[in-house]
Amino acid sequence: MKIQKPVFALALFLMLISSVTRAGKIDTTEQVKTLAKQGSIESADIFVVVHEANSFLNRLSSDTSYAAKFLEAVQKNDSAAVVSIVKQTAPRCQISISQLRPDFLATLEFKIKSRNVTVCLSAENSCSGLTASVNVK
Numbered sequence: 001m002k003i004q005k006p007v008f009a010l011a012l013f014l015m016l017i018s019s020v021t022r023a024g025k026i027d028t029t030e031q032v033k034t035l036a037k038q039g040s041i042e043s044a045d046i047f048v049v050v051h052e053a054n055s056f057l058n059r060l061s062s063d064t065s066y067a068a069k070f071l072e073a074v075q076k077n078d079s080a081a082v083v084s085i086v087k088q089t090a091p092r093c094q095i096s097i098s099q100l101r102p103d104f105l106a107t108l109e110f111k112i113k114s115r116n117v118t119v120c121l122s123a124e125n126s127c128s129g130l131t132a133s134v135n136v137k
Helices: 004-023 029-062 064-075 079-087
Strands: 094-101 105-112 115-122 132-136
Touching: 029 064, 029 105, 029 115, 064 079, 064 105, 079 094, 079 105
Parallel strands: none
Antiparallel strands: 094 105, 105 115, 115 132
16 A cells, blocks of 8 residues: 555656646647636736725725724724724725734735735834734735
8 A cells, every 4th residue: 555655656756757747738729718817817816906905095095084984993992893994995805903902003914815915003113013004916
């Protein structure tokens, strides 16, 4: 049995390598169109995540009432309220909180599928040495 597992793993590895090699060759317009469709879906997800994070930041910077509600929720360390407030401007994203401190630190993750944007807002330089930062992945 000890010999069969490595042999099976090697065979599986070789099958995967050969399928990747065959899949790596593009010689029809349909293959090009399929690749473009996959890229379009990925770029649409990225666009939505970035757009919603930007909508949140724009509203936070221009709407006094919205900013007051967000500040109050952060100061109360109320994660559910923070998520609810953010969801008003980011309805399509999954929102999670990485860090939340009443002295004003909020690190928020905006996510769709495997694409995410991290927004960090801080009273100190707690966001990678800044008072605010945005990271897109």
